[in-house]
Structure formats: C-alpha cells, structure tokens
Amino acid sequence: MFAELTGEDIHYDKIEAPVDGFEQAVNAFFADELAVGCNVTVPFKEKAFVLSEANCNPEAKTAKAVNTLHREGNALFGYTTDGMGLVADLLNATELKGKRILLIGAGGAARGVVQPLLGSEPELLMITNRTLAKAESIVTDIKHDAFCAVSIEEAKKQLPDVIINCTSASLTGDLPMVSDGLFSQCKLAYDMVYSAKATSFMNYAKEQGARSAKDGFGMLVEQAAAAFTIWTGKTPETAGVIQKLRP
Numbered sequence: 460m461f462a463e464l465t466g467e468d469i470h471y472d473k474i475e476a477p478v479d480g481f482e483q484a485v486n487a488f489f490a491d492e493l494a495v496g497c498n499v500t501v502p503f504k505e506k507a508f509v510l511s512e513a514n515c516n517p518e519a520k521t522a523k524a525v526n527t528l529h530r531e532g533n534a535l536f537g538y539t540t541d542g543m544g545l546v547a548d549l550l551n552a553t554e555l556k557g558k559r560i561l562l563i564g565a566g567g568a569a570r571g572v573v574q575p576l577l578g579s580e581p582e583l584l585m586i587t588n589r590t591l592a593k594a595e596s597i598v599t600d601i602k603h604d605a606f607c608a609v610s611i612e613e614a615k616k617q618l619p620d621v622i623i624n625c626t627s628a629s630l631t632g633d634l635p636m637v638s639d640g641l642f643s644q645c646k647l648a649y650d651m652v653y654s655a656k657a658t659s660f661m662n663y664a665k666e667q668g669a670r671s672a673k674d675g676f677g678m679l680v681e682q683a684a685a686a687f688t689i690w691t692g693k694t695p696e697t698a699g700v701i702q703k704l705r706p
C-alpha cells in the first residue's frame with residue numbers, strides 16, 4: 460500500500476528462514492543486487508542486531524534488536540523502527556513536546572522506544588515497572604536529564620499527560636500496575652498492544668478520567684512506514700492505511 464501511495468515499484472515478500480540459518484538467509488537475500496532491505500521479526504531481531512551492530516540507530520543499540528535492515532553500498536545498516544512508529548502514532552493524537560510522559564513496563568518493548576520519545580522533547584519521561592530495578596537499569600543505560608525511574612505513586616504525583624502501557628499484560632487481558640488517580644490529568648492513554656476491541660488498560664484509563672485511549676495498531680503501521688522511508692526515502696501517508704487495515 461505504501462508503494463502504491465508513493466508510486467514506487469517494489470517487490471515485498473515473506474522469507475521463512477530456518478531457526479539456525481538466519482545469516483545465510485540474509486546473505487542469500489542480499490546476493491540479489493536489487494535487494495534494498497528487509498524487515499526482520501521474531502526470533503531473529505537479536506541476530507539482525509549482531510549483523511548490523513556497526514551501523515545501527517541508538518534505539519537498536521539499546522534494545523540490542525533490529526527489525527529493519529538496509530543495504531547502502533556495501534554496508535548493512537540496522538534499525539529498530541518501533542520507537543519512531545510509536546512517536547509518530549502518539550503525534551497523530553496529541554502533543555509530546557513539553558509534556559510529562561509515563562512508560563509502564565521495562566522489557567524489550569520499553570527499551571526500544573525511550574530514545575525516540577526523548578527526541579520528542581517531553582518535559583519529563585518517567586518509567587515504572589512491576590520490577591522497579593529493571594526500569595532503573597534502563598535509566599542507567601540511557602542517561603538523560605529528563606528521564607527517570609519512579610514508583611507508580613511517585614508517577615501519580617507528577618500528573619502525567621501521556622501514559623503508555625509497554626507491558627505484555629494486555630496480551631493476557633491483565634492490567635499492569637496502575638493506581639487510582641494516575642489518569643486524572645491524562646490526555647492520552649496508549650496501549651502498545653492492539654486487538655479488535657479496547658484493552659483492559661484502555662478501559663481502565665477511560666474509567667479513571669483519561670481523555671482518550673488508543674491501542675497500538677497505528678504504531679504497527681507507523682513502524683512499517685518508517686522502514687519504508689528508510690528503504691525508499693519516501694514518506695507515505697499513513698492515516699488512510701491505518702483506517703483501511705484496522706481490525
């Protein structure tokens with residue numbers, strides 16, 4: 460759809476690599492001189508990082524995972540585009556500059572989005588997690604004046620404007636740790652997970668006074684658009700694609 464929208468003539472297909480043969484599959488793909496780049500999904504994102512470690516974006520270095528490979532000349536560049544996709548989809552709904560943002564969760568998904576979120580110039584980016592030490596370890600890895608690890612009660616005192624659920628709790632229908640009052644000033648509650656109906660996190664946030672709640676479907680489309688831009692230099696219009704594909 461992006462290619463159609465931007466008038467690019469591309470071929471985009473699936474390749475199933477054997478679990479023990481990722482590097483060979485990548486080499487075979489790039490042996491074709493027309494090959495520009497590829498997306499990489501589980502369980503190969505860490506292997507793709509190792510292949511492109513010398514030339515990858517900061518969030519890929521932090522997450523030690525790459526979802527987009529791009530060949531330029533003889534070099535292989537690696538990116539994780541999830542954070543760019545998240546920021547793009549948040550900006551579809553709200554402002555981030557000068558705002559207070561709270562990330563809930565400190566797994567791989569959270570690690571990959573911190574730097575792009577900081578790039579959007581929030582006043583404060585807080586991270587909290589059921590296991591707080593994991594949030595503290597991300598803050599130690601990505602030192603930044605506007606970035607800190609907090610307990611959920613400390614986060615509540617800061618009255619966050621945007622609250623993002625990066626935990627995997629929604630996948631099992633669970634709520635991450637939240638606290639009554641946390642959403643009182645929240646303009647946007649965002650769940651990185653998406654499904655056909657609102658997640659428990661989105662429902663709870665709305666009940667608690669969040670002005671709007673959004674799931675991660677837009678992020679999925681935006682992270683793909685970011686990869687497309689890396690390969691082609693063109694920025695596709697995503698709103699129509701999100702609308703058309705939404706489950």
Ligand code: ATR
Nearest residue numbers: 564565566567568569589590626627628633635636
């Ligand atoms: P991912 O790559 O999707 O981030 P992960 O690295 O396994 O997956 O991280 C899962 C995250 O969801 C962690 O922050 C985890 O909290 P812990 O670090 O305390 O384990 C969080 N998580 C998963 N289920 C949760 C639940 N039911 N309540 C709160 N947090 C949960």
